[in-house]
Amino acid sequence: MRLTDRQLHEYERDGFLFLPEYFSADEVALLRAELPTVFGIDSPALIRETGSGVVRGVHGVHESNPVFAALVRQARMVEPARQLLDDDVYVHQFKINAKLALIGDVWEWHQDFRFWHEEDGMPEPRALTFGLFLDEVDEFNGPLMLVPGSHHGELAEVSRQPGAEGWASTLTSSLKYQVRAETLARTIGDGSIVAPKGPAGSVLLFHSKILHGSAPNMSPRNRTIVLTTYNSVSNALADVPEPRPEFLASRRPVPLVSRTADDLAPV
Numbered sequence: 001m002r003l004t005d006r007q008l009h010e011y012e013r014d015g016f017l018f019l020p021e022y023f024s025a026d027e028v029a030l031l032r033a034e035l036p037t038v039f040g041i042d043s044p045a046l047i048r049e050t051g052s053g054v055v056r057g058v059h060g061v062h063e064s065n066p067v068f069a070a071l072v073r074q075a076r077m078v079e080p081a082r083q084l085l086d087d088d089v090y091v092h093q094f095k096i097n098a099k100l101a102l103i104g105d106v107w108e109w110h111q112d113f114r115f116w117h118e119e120d121g122m123p124e125p126r127a128l129t130f131g132l133f134l135d136e137v138d139e140f141n142g143p144l145m146l147v148p149g150s151h152h153g154e155l156a157e158v159s160r161q162p163g164a165e166g167w168a169s170t171l172t173s174s175l176k177y178q179v180r181a182e183t184l185a186r187t188i189g190d191g192s193i194v195a196p197k198g199p200a201g202s203v204l205l206f207h208s209k210i211l212h213g214s215a216p217n218m219s220p221r222n223r224t225i226v227l228t229t230y231n232s233v234s235n236a237l238a239d240v241p242e243p244r245p246e247f248l249a250s251r252r253p254v255p256l257v258s259r260t261a262d263d264l265a266p267v
Helices: 005-014 025-032 035-039 066-072 075-085 112-120 181-188
Strands: 016-019 046-048 055-059 089-099 107-110 127-133 144-146 203-207 212-214 223-232
Touching: 005 016, 005 075, 025 066, 035 055, 035 089, 066 075, 066 089, 066 223, 075 089, 075 127, 075 223, 089 112, 107 112, 112 127
Parallel strands: none
Antiparallel strands: 016 203, 046 055, 055 089, 089 223, 107 212, 127 203, 127 223, 144 212
């Protein structure tokens, strides 16, 4: 699948694309059936909400779970990533964010590239993320909010959270690099915040520099999103003093071979 000229223009202008029902109901059901397994394996890659202890997310399971391994190789994802990045790609990061009903906490405003550059040594913002909805996303269950056009220009100013050390501080509800209200207001300018919503199977494709965040889940329905980040193979991570674990930032820039079969059968 290749993006149209109009879609390419929208992505360049806004920093994101919304693709409703990009995956079928049967495919979503297949992916959802794997969640109890990947959420049930206690490891450093499994992140829990502060206080409640419920699952906040899990990272890197595309390396061990055959269904998610098939997902990241889907031509529907790999080929548009190649098209937008003008290069072969590999999976830099894979995570499943589980914003559970009435429990799922905020993701503060941030730009992914800030973390990938500062923590992982990613040279340039030549990366993008596919966010696949495994639940319907509405205005109440914590939709991802974005500032259109904020991927242009320099990174937004941030303040560093006092005492935030180690890779875990990059995953909690109080992030290591924090965007102040005045910075957010200045970035928005005369524009607005958008929050794409839609049925399960929809995909939100977004740039590594776009400013985004999400509010708590205030509804009785879960909001689970699978986030696959592709990086250009020529944008491989540089050495850093204390690299984050491989399940957070891959240092193996091996080009993906996309699956031409339009299914999620295990690889």
